[in-house]
Each structure stands twice: as C-alpha cells, then as structure tokens.
Amino acid sequence: MAHRRRLTIKQVAEAAGVSTQTVSRVLNNRPDVAAETFRRVQRIIADTGYAPNLLARGLTQGRSRTLGIVAYGLEYFGPTRILTGIERQAAKMGYSITLNLIHEPETDGADSLLNNLAARQVDGIIWAIPEVSQNRDWSHTKGPGFPVPVLLVGGMSGQTSVPSIAIDNGAIGRLATEHLVAGGARRIGIITGPLNWWEARERHRGWREILRAHGLPNDEGLFVEGDWTAASGERGLDRLLETARDIDAVFASNDQMALGVLHGAHRLGRRVPDDLSVVGVDNIAEGSHYWPSLSTVHQPLRDAGALAVLTIDTLIEEANRRDELDGSSVTPNRVLPPKLIVRESSRPTRAVPPRAESDELPYRGEA
Amino acid sequence: MAHRRRLTIKQVAEAAGVSTQTVSRVLNNRPDVAAETFRRVQRIIADTGYAPNLLARGLTQGRSRTLGIVAYGLEYFGPTRILTGIERQAAKMGYSITLNLIHEPETDGADSLLNNLAARQVDGIIWAIPEVSQNRDWSHTKGPGFPVPVLLVGGMSGQTSVPSIAIDNGAIGRLATEHLVAGGARRIGIITGPLNWWEARERHRGWREILRAHGLPNDEGLFVEGDWTAASGERGLDRLLETARDIDAVFASNDQMALGVLHGAHRLGRRVPDDLSVVGVDNIAEGSHYWPSLSTVHQPLRDAGALAVLTIDTLIEEANRRDELDGSSVTPNRVLPPKLIVRESSRPTRAVPPRAESDELPYRGEA
DNA sequence: CTGAAAGCGCTTACAG
C-alpha cells in the first residue's frame, strides 16, 4: 500500500487549466470567479479529493485556526468535562485543538510549554490547570507581552492578570453547608481537598462562613484534609469521628471522597442520612447509584469550557485588530455559579432553628 | 498589553550578523558551524526568546511531528485511559497531538475527519473509536491509498486491513466467568453492553464459552442487554431476576453497570457475595470503595495507548522510507491480554465440581 | 474575471 503523494494546488490548477490563484479563489469561496470556471475547478477538486495544505495556509495567513489546550488529570471528572466543553465549542467554530497534558499540577514547565505552543503558531491558549501552590506564577510575567492570548479556565482565583473563567468555589462550600444546616445538622465536619489547591481552600472557606453565620461550631476537630480520593474520604471520616464523635453531617469536597465517607459510614453502622448527612461535589454520573444516592453540588464545567473557547476567540480577534489600532482592552474574569443537587444522602430541609439556640450547642467534642 | 510580533529567523540572523542558514544550522544543532559563531547565535536566541515557526518548518520538511487523535466519550473511563497513554508517549517522543472528539460512535463523518486531519499535515492518525455497528466501514476503502498512516486502537476486532491495537475482549468474558464458576456459582447471568458494540459482543461470547465448557446454563433468561450506565445495570438485575430468580452471580460488562447491580442487590436485600457474586470490567478507581468492593477485570488501556504511538511512529518511518524503496510492509494487529482483579463482591475460589454434576442443574427458571 | 509576482518563515542542496 504505497501512500500516494498528496496533491498540491499547482496540480489542480494545471488539471483545470487555470492559475493557482484561481484555484485558491474557489477554495476560499471568493465571488470573483466566472461561474463556469468555478464549476470546473470544483469538479476537479471533488474528483481528486484535493484538500489544501493547512500548514501552508496558516503560514500565509498568520493564523492557524488551532487552539493550544493545556490540561491536567484526565483521570478525574472535572478536567474531562472542561475538555469536552472546549472541544465541542472549538469544533463548532472551526478550531483544531492541540492537547498538552501535564502530569503534576505543580509544574514548573509552564514556560517551555507556552513557548512550544506559540512556536506551533496556535492562535490562542487555554490553560485548564487548577491553581495549586505557586503554579500560576508564570501568569504575572508571561501574560502581558506574550505573543499569543492566554485564558485560564477551571479552578483558580477569579482575579488574575490573565483573562479567566472560574467556578465560584466559595459558593460550592456555602451551598453544601447551608443545605446541611437546613436539614437540621448542627455539627458539620468537612473533608477538604489538598489545601495547596485553591479550589479546596475556597470550599473550606464557604463551609466556615456558613457555620459562622449560623453560630455553629467550625473548629479544627471538624476539619480533615483529604487528597480527592475515595480512600482519603474514608480515612477522613475515621479521623473526624475521633475528634468529633457526635458529628451529624459531612461535607466532602468531591464525590469520590463522599463515596469513601458513605463506605466508611456503612462499615461503622452509621445510617446515612439518619445518623449522618453527606454531601459531595461534582455530580459524577455514578453518584445517583451510590447507596444511598449522593447529594452533591454541580459545577457547570462543560459550560466553562465552551465559554473559554468563545472568550479566547474574542481575544484573538481583538489582538488582531489591536495590531492596527494599538489600543488596549479589559481583562475578562468571569465566575460561574454552582448548583445544589439533593438526593438521599442528606436529610431534607427543615425549619432552621433561630440563631440564639444554636449558640448554645456544645462547642467541641474532643474524643 | 500589546502582543508583540513574533520574531523570525531573519531578525535573529541580522542581529547575529550571519545568514539565515547559519541560524538554521544552530537551531538544528548541526555540527558544521564555527564554535564562536554557534555561541553568538545561541546567545541571541536565548536573549530574544526566539523560537522557530513550526508551521514553516513542517512545510519545508514535509513532516509536522503532529499526530491526529480521534476519540470518543471522554466521559467514560476507557477512552480517557487510552488518551492519557497516547499523550504521554507522544510527548515523550516529541509529537504534538491534535484532538478530535466524536459525539456518537456511529459516526458517518469519518471520511471528512480523516481528510481534515490529512489536510493539517499530521504525520499519522490514531483512531481511538470503538467498533460500533458499521462505523469501521471506512477502513476498507480509506486505509490503503490514504496519504497518512492510520492506526486503530481500543475496542475493535483484531483483524483489520488497517493496523490495530486491541484488548482481548473475549478473554475478559472468559476471565470473569471462569472466576465466578471457580467461586461456586452455577447460574451466572450477564448484563452486556449495547450489542452493536464489538466489545460487548466479545465479552458476551467469552461468558458463553466458559459456561458451555462447564456445561452450565447460558440461555436467554440469563442474558440482558445494558447500555454501559449504572442505571441500566440496576434495571438489568431486575430483569434477570424475573427470568431467572435463582441466579447466584452476575457478570456486568463494565464497572458502572456492576455498580448498578450492587445498588439493586442492596435494595432487594440480596447479600453480595453470599447470595450473589458480582464482577465488573474496567477497574475504575472507585471500585475498591463500593460496598462491597468490586471484583473486576482490568484492561491495559494506557499501555494500549502508548503502544499505539510507538507503532504509528514506526509506520510513519516506514512510509517515509517506502517513498524511496517502494516496498510494502505487513499490517500489525496486536491484541493485549486483560487481568482479573478479585475483591469482595465475588466469592473466593473453591474446588470446581465435576462437569457431570453441573449438567443436572435446572436449565431454566422462567419467572 | 484572471494571472504574474512576491512573500509567509523556514530548510535543502549547492557553491565556494
């Protein structure tokens, strides 16, 4: 099976008895071609299956219609959702996608990655890596002056010097905790993600805010740091029960850890939700088939991905126009709201007792 | 923040006081440059942060060092594993990846997708879409003669006219069923994936083969078609219990459906594994935290992805050499073996009773 | 409506 040589515009032009420009005009659907010529060229293109070399086209137009995507952790739920949203919208808009996966979110390879993508002449870059430790430092130096527009998407603090699309992670914590309080819970533990993750810190903050607002305990004994895995959720429950035997609810910062909590509760004979309410985050598909089915907080990640593409497209257009106008533009920072999904793992809403009463609850139950 | 213009080789050459060829030599690490010149050029490259335009380089070299990946269903476990394997190996070998997602596996857009990828001058294409219905028909016509090497990976029949890397799905069914038999099960139901999927049919075939070999029942009443979702697994168990009330084991063709079965068993008060053994397929991370933890069959999907890149690289090299030699090569079709993982949802191995005895089991328990 | 010329940013022979 000899792979045949790819056709060029020259050969098509010859076959049609016209110049290459005319073929180019047909390819780009320009109006200024005689109808008869247009048809003749078109027929030859169809017959030969000719397709223009997009590398060459990109070279002349200074535009590749390719987006560079940097992502992390396809084994997790969030990143795949964002990526799906990105790909779908990109395909819709005629963009190709160049995918780069990072193996550790705390990468220091950001610089070379961005340069490599720029060298490949991508029109824009979507950085879909969660903010962990100092892994965003590059954005301060690299953002302005970098030859290609960059957009951050996913778990990061909303206000950055680089345009960004984020989910309101503080609201995630507030939504989950408010729901647990409304269900009558009074000692609400939390199992967070790794605290070098911005998302984990924000969800924790949301939890604390609501507990404070209701005058409920939110001390150290009600708090355990997990690592997003189900195993850490199960261990986390054990540790919570050591420091606060009488907890009546747990906010697990993702569904995997919530699954670990359900598993642990089952093992320990604590009934969910009667003895213990549980809420997770993410709304993974399996959650409705856990036992009991899992209450959770949904993040509009696919929307975030799609919005990222829409936004980067605008930024690309702006950058092109700016070459002429040389004006500067605002840095869009959008934050999307999460949504609570109530299932069977949490007690349904009751009347919330007045604040004064909650203040009298025992503050800490050291084991 | 005016995005600065990208530097070109010409500007670097000027700054260094040499010709562009000399800069090119330095960029490509050619030996035939005076040490002093080499250093001078290198310094300027470092100072300016110049990076060569890879589109232009690809155009002259007729090679983009880009791989086109066509995948489906990032919301599922398998595809993300394959993709991770592909990306990792590709990055290691200096390939970029162009990702195209398909929304329905039964696409008829294969042709235009392949053409588009070819137009983007990818060096090779990895087709990571499972074989569903007739969605592989293109490979007969498109494979040979197509200007870029194509490799199939994932769920497909091993023997194709196009090179392929597959998992032995028949072995998956045999492994799971043999294990259930070894645990003492005698009426083993199956919940398959959609039967227009090759993978689903193969797992079903493996199940039937083992039951036959042991003289165990494998009639219609023990068989339900699912759709890979946990919900279909739960419904599937209900239906199995209607037609075969006395089943003592279920082989669910993926872990999600197995989760549905566990859920259903819990609801119906059937103890797992005492009343009902359950085995899934995939070895998803959460499986060890289901209740009880899920026995399953692992597929080496990441390896398959990595092997796919290694193989396509060889094919690309071969194709390049063949342009000179004009020889033809063999079509590699590799099949990788799965691995059984035993946890708590299935009874541990016992002595298997002799065949004669099993033959006397009631053949069918119509509800 | 159509084509000859020039150029996008590189690399590949070819000279010297």
Next chain:
DNA sequence: CTGAAAGCGCTTACAG
C-alpha cells in the same frame, strides 16, 4: 565553515 538561490504550498495585493 558560510552564504546566495531555490523551494515547501499556499495567499495577498496588484495589473490588466
């Protein structure tokens, strides 16, 4: 060791 010339496959002004 280094550079002038040509070319990769397109598109963009510019003529006519």
